[in-house]
Amino acid sequence: MSGNASQTMIIGLEQQSIIDAILSGILGRTSALMVALATSDGRPVALAGRHDGMNAAGICALAAAELAASQELARIIDDQDSCQAILREGQRYNLLIYDVGRSLVLLVVAPRAQTIGWVRVVVRDAVDELHKIASQIRDWVPAEARRAPPPSQASIGEALDDIWVEGDVH
Amino acid sequence: MYINYARRELILKIVYYGPALSGKTTNLVQIHRHVDPSHRSELLSLKTTEDRTLYFDFLELRLGKIVGLNPRVQLYTVPGQPHYEATRRLVLRGADGVVFVADSQLQRMKDNLESWIAMRNHLGSYGIQFPGLPHVVQLNKRDLPGIVSPNLFRRALGLDLDEPVVEAVAANGTGVQAPLRSILEEVVSRLRQELAA
Numbered sequence: 001m002s003g004n005a006s007q008t009m010i011i012g013l014e015q016q017s018i019i020d021a022i023l024s025g026i027l028g029r030t031s032a033l034m035v036a037l038a039t040s041d042g043r044p045v046a047l048a049g050r051h052d053g054m055n056a057a058g059i060c061a062l063a064a065a066e067l068a069a070s071q072e073l074a075r076i077i078d079d080q081d082s083c084q085a086i087l088r089e090g091q092r093y094n095l096l097i098y099d100v101g102r103s104l105v106l107l108v109v110a111p112r113a114q115t116i117g118w119v120r121v122v123v124r125d126a127v128d129e130l131h132k133i134a135s136q137i138r139d140w141v142p143a144e145a146r147r148a149p150p151p152s153q154a155s156i157g158e159a160l161d162d163i164w165v166e167g168d169v170h
Numbered sequence: 171m172y173i174n175y176a177r178r179e180l181i182l183k184i185v186y187y188g189p190a191l192s193g194k195t196t197n198l199v200q201i202h203r204h205v206d207p208s209h210r211s212e213l214l215s216l217k218t219t220e221d222r223t224l225y226f227d228f229l230e231l232r233l234g235k236i237v238g239l240n241p242r243v244q245l246y247t248v249p250g251q252p253h254y255e256a257t258r259r260l261v262l263r264g265a266d267g268v269v270f271v272a273d274s275q276l277q278r279m280k281d282n283l284e285s286w287i288a289m290r291n292h293l294g295s296y297g298i299q300f301p302g303l304p305h306v307v308q309l310n311k312r313d314l315p316g317i318v319s320p321n322l323f324r325r326a327l328g329l330d331l332d333e334p335v336v337e338a339v340a341a342n343g344t345g346v347q348a349p350l351r352s353i354l355e356e357v358v359s360r361l362r363q364e365l366a367a
Contacts (some may be wrong), residue, residue, distance in 0.1 A: 017177030041264025057230040151236035159233035163209040
């Protein structure tokens with residue numbers, strides 16, 4: 001959830017490749033079940049690990065919401081910069097949610113057997129790298145964006161009509 | 171707005187905003203019912219024990235490929251109850267467009283107006299000067315007695331004639347698709363202008 005609601009974030013091929021490599025690195029070094037990177041308003045950017053059959057969009061929305069709520073709590077108690085990460089210790093998995101430069105959110109689902117301290121060390125390094133990428137994303141529009149314009153008004157409406165079923169689909 | 175050219179994705183965030191019990195969640199339930207499961211996520215709801223929205227409802231639609239991009243539309247509702255003001259503000263962050271779900275009954279006009287003003291204030295706190303953000307107003311519950319006319323409603327909220335107002339009975343699915351279609355068209359039009367600039 002970016003500070004400016006109208007800001008457009010565009011990710012190109014090169015940036016995505018770097019992001020994917022960073023997420024794979026986290027996965028390999030922490031034995032995480034899943035690693036997800038989302039925009040701070042909950043849109044999935046990249047996923048690594050086992051996420052087949054999961055509601056990945058929902059997971060990213062919830063991770064971003066969790067972090068946003070935590071940051072809002074910090075703002076209310078006038079402690080804005082103290083909450084950059086959230087840890088949830090579960091029976092089988094630990095969930096870590098990290099703020100990446102206020103524009104991205106990193107979620108790591110690590111097995112309980114893996115020490116949290118080690119996961120934190122690995123994730124903090126990754127967050128620093130992702131932060132650099134996030135800074136570039138804010139200032140850079142890839143060539144792809146100029147070559148391929150977004151859909152037209154009519155086409156997006158027709159695409160909605162195409163998936164809309166009169167009557168109950170259940 | 172978010173475009174990922176590596177994944178060929180365009181992801182749009184639309185927020186259903188409005189006073190308590192105006193039918194925001196009902197809109198998402200109806201959209202969920204009318205979209206083929208292969209083109210949508212499950213409806214995710216964070217509710218209180220009284221079955222009222224606590225944080226938000228969430229539904230993602232996956233539209234067919236357009237000019238090489240796969241549009242994904244993420245729909246959120248806000249919690250309507252008055253004490254969730256801070257939560258409503260959070261859900262609005264990053265919104266590409268808003269569907270304002272109003273209750274058509276005359277006795278709910280004050281609630282509609284307060285919610286409308288609060289929404290504008292929240293957007294203002296993110297640097298969005300209304301009506302700069304794409305928006306559509308859905309006048310819901312048109313099947314109930316004692317409802318206001320669309321013209322009166324426009325005057326009460328200070329809406330211009332070019333600001334879309336759609337009449338609906340979301341509980342039976344009437345007028346649910348039209349505001350969604352309208353807001354998507356508005357948002358995409360804005361995106362094209364933004365990239366052309």
